Amino acid sequence: MYKNIIFDFDGTLNDSRDFTIATFVGIMKERIKRNFNHYLSKDKREILQEVRTLTFRTLKERFKLNLITFLKTNIRIQELEYQFLVNNSKETVLKELPFYNGMIELTEELKKQGRNIYILSSNKAKVIKYMLKLIGKEDLFIDINGETSLFGKEMKLRTFMSKHKMKKEDTIYIGDESRDAYASKKVGISIASVTWGYANTKVLQLEKPTYICESVKELRKILL
Template sequence: MKHIIFDFDGTLADSTQVFMSTWNTLADKYQYKKIKLNELESLKKLSLTERSKLFNFPMYKIPIIIPQFYRLFRQSIKEIPLIDGMKDLLQELKMKGHTITIISSNDQENILEFLKLNKIDTVTNVICSSHIFGKDKIIHKYLKDQQLKPSEVIYVGDEQRDIVACKKVGVPIIWVSWGYDAIEVVRSEKPDFKVYAPAEILEII
């Protein structure tokens, strides 16, 4: 296992609160339904499509909203905590000789600023796409560029779409329980591994 790929939001960064406040700012502007604090846990049990219906947000508008969303998101980057235990995990993986990459649909500038604020220097690559679907294409390109077999890589992510993308390219995936999608959403996609604390990731690898 040479390369470890991490998702960002919900996996490395506990960005739920900032995500909610950013969404609510845009909801005010475009008359979408706002997210309430007491809804967060129940939202994790809904698919992305179900969430979009709940908030009266048409999925086809994602490419229009995403750039605005992440510009607003950047203003609160200092408020986003790193998941407990994740910094130690990254250092341990690096020490053992693994290459660590982040592949995310967040903005690259946001992630680089987050890593800088948290004094994380263990990440070699940060690869981003404005398309929230189609991570399989980015992972496939990464494998090709790095001359890697799917079996030489493992992906760590929290969402159903991460699992779907990994299945398409044959890369094993570790689903983390502390992210955006609850087990009820991802169970049917059958992630290769399920973890409930960062230390368990190291055990699997």
């Protein structure tokens, strides 16, 4: 039984995929149309299905983005997401950015059992905290650490674990991308890769995570 459970946010607790893809397409139209013409006619669902077949590295290569441009684009998406949150009603926000069914309930059960639950995400902490406040769960997690470097989750994870004095054998990370599994394995902790987020099962299997969860029910069996 794991004492410390660290959750990713986007694609793990919250379904931001449609919003992120639509925003990404909009930014690409403005910035690098010459490399993106064949995507402009596609529906965001089609693009999402393609994105889910890519690793983080191949995603960057597919859209012909250098590291700086990729990081700037991600920051821009997060800022636009925050603007969307503060400029729309609770109902509109939760319709566009819903929490996955059963995930908040799972974290509540873990907390009741005395487990330590955290969020470590590449999204901005202010976005995550705003979303949790909308559903009255702003105090559910011990710590919310945002703005993880897209290419440096391993270092951020080590620092985070050191800050909270976590033992490797007592700790598990819950994430939806191959880079989550890569970072967790490098740090030496367990990783549960969930298949309902930004990467599909085939991509997640490449990093050989400790667990692959196809449903919240499967994740519950591991954690509870």
